[in-house]
Amino acid sequence: MGDRTSIEWTDASWNPVTGCTKVSPGCDHCYAETIAHRFAGTKAYPAGFAVTLRPERLDQPIRWARTRRVFVNSMSDLFHRDIPDDYIAQVWARMAASRRHTFQVLTKRPARMRALLRSANFVELVHRKWIERPQQPPSWRWPLPNVWGGVSVESQQWAENRIPILLDTPLAIRFVSAEPLLGPLDLAGWLHDSTCAYRAEDVCTCYPPYEDCIDWVIAGGESGTGARPMHPDWARSLRDQCATSRAAFHFKQWGEWYPGRVVADDTMSGGAYYTGSPVVGGQLAVSSPNVHDFGGGVGAYRIGKRLAGRELDGRTWDEYPPAVAR
DSSP states (O other), rough: OOOOOOOOOOSEEEEEEEEEOOOGGGGGOOHHHHHHTTTTTTOOOBTTSEEEEGGTTTTTHHHHHOOEHHHEEEOOTTOOOOHHHHHHHHHHHHTTOOOOOOOEEEEEEEEHHHHTOOHHHHHHHHHHHHHHHTOOOOOSSEEEETHHHHOOOOOOHHHHHHHHHTTTTTOSEEEEEOOOHHHHSOOOOGOOOTTTTTHHHHHHHHHHTTHHHHHHEEOOOOOOTTOOOOHHHHHHHHHHHHHTTEEEEEOOOTTTTTEEEEEEEEEEEEGGGEOOOTOOOOOOEEEEEEEEEEEEHHHEEEOOOOHHOBTTBBBOOOOEEEOOOO
């Protein structure tokens, strides 16, 4: 944990808080909880997955000389109810004092994020803590130009719950992480129209009364124990929706399950077989516990994250939103 990470869409992780609690189905097989329980009682996770403030880590990114993208709280949610407003302000002040980095803040609790970032009292609190920092940047801007804010959405239900709140929050860049993607998503009402001149003119007129639209979409399947399969068309749809808007698209991974075809065959157990995985050298009965049949001739085979990879239709998708002037 620190100035490097294996997470595909960022360069480093920074965890001034560890621990969280579940709020929706996307949390069911939380990788952070698995890691914390594995190392519970150690120096890294003395309280397991209980929400724990880590003030000794607050200044970590300030000491990093090399510019990088930083995922904030990969092992927690910065807007959890058990994290005090004052502590969140300290995190925000460190990001303000580290303008060379880009910070990516992802939450499943956008209502608290909106309430704080729209609060004049909170902004003043961050500003006071910022001016206390030595060698702070010479100017102050709100929202912070080097902080991207995002929401995690696993289904249409949670997209409709969280995205409108995100778009009503003052942020330089807004993004959606559709991982684990558990169903199809229609983001049409929240993506920049192809004619929007927002990045050129700092005005978004696509969907009033929102201040802005989605700048970046990350999609990915689930990994780890109990991982649920992702239909390939769910990922393709998000890619295509981004392509017809001004949003960047990043495909993170297939996860544990790799897509393939299901072919009807009366001679096979279950009346059909799966084919298409790079590790299946022939036909595999759909009755196998490692096969999932989506219907319509589409299936998935559990081969593990490493073998499944992250290519979608023969290529990787590593797009990022355009930089914001600082």
